[in-house]
Amino acid sequence: MAKKFADLRAQMSPESRARAESRAQAMLAEMPLNELRQARGLSQKMLAEVLHIQQPAIAKIEKRTDMYISTLRSHIEAMGGELDVVARFPDGTVKITNFADLGGNATA
Template sequence: MADKFSKLRENMSQEARDKAELKAQSMLEEMPLHELRKARGLSQKVLAEVLHVQQPAIAKIEKRTDMYISTLRSHIEAMGGKLEVQASFPEGTVKISNFSELGREVNG
């Protein structure tokens, strides 16, 4: 029988635990849309119900590499998040404000 993760973790050196924690944080900072949905504990069916679409539409969105920002925003908001668009440069990061109200003018 395999050991519990907590027991294996106890046997790791502090350096190994720190390294594992950094790797985990790095993985959480960037992930595909379908993994984000799963990490939030949502099924495609539940997300489809929130967005008032059929489940295959969610599968299609999650496979896309190009989509409207408003589509992505709706998807993220249905998961309980907030979409922010930012540009990264060697000097720093800039939040792009053009998209903060996109889609709200039509709905709001």
């Protein structure tokens, strides 16, 4: 998936890349999936291509308030990121590893 993202990025013009990078720098710490995609300089169409699904499926995922962790992981990996699932407690933070071995799974 990371390789495919690199291919996608290579196809972007230097201007688009610079724009995406400056937007990434300015990224807020918290946002929904559609804003994150835009901040990465990606269209729904580009994401759909990476995931080998149709564009409406991307739109549908971005509107969801619940989904399988594997679906979210594929979605974030298609944007060139890594998913971390974290449990926060008053006395510490733990990364949950149950889902670490999931392969890319593009089904919604």
